[in-house]
Amino acid sequence: MFDLHRTSDLLAIAPDPGVVFTGVLSDGPDPLTGKVSNALFTALSAANIPITDQALVFHTETSSALSSATLPHYLRDKEAVCKVINTGGNNYLIKRLRQTLSSAEELAAAPAYVNQDAYDELRDNSFAFTLPFDLNHTEAKAYFSRFDVDRYVLMSDFQTGGAPPDEVTGPAAEVPLR
Secondary structure (H helix, E strand, O other): OOOOOOHHHHHHHOOOOOEEEEOOOEOOOOOOOEEEOHHHHHHHHHOOOOOOOOOEEEEOOOOOOOOHHHOOEEEEOOOOEEEEEEEEOOEEEEEEEOOOOOOHHHHHHOOOOOOHHHHHHHHHOOOOOOOOOOHHHHHHHHHHHHOOOOHHHHHHHOOOOOOOOOOOOOHHHHOOOO
């Protein structure tokens, strides 16, 4: 069974394999900082990380024992922030950080990050409650409440004539209309 306190279970829900990249981080005078290199821009765009060709690479950590080249760097743009981890030479593992860059009002209306795998796990299992948590059902109830509409009224308004199928399966079969 899934255990919320086991790190391996959490990683199974929200794995972040990162993007493997080989090359320079910046095409500028310093290959480790500055405007993102064309090769890195292409690699991250191919991985569906929303960056522009104006993204900047920074080295933000310091150490007297290690060179700047081996320390993590950060790539920052309008819609994404990534941690760039040196894995040896010009080889990097780039992980997108789940940093929100929108206003509180925008995030309240539409969260920046929704891990659908985690909600599927909560829907399919009971952890702390007698019923599983279903994000779609909860969102639908919130919409109905917001617009002062009862679910059964909406369903009866859109009901069509004819006989229903012999077997109704899925969540609709388990939830009463009222």
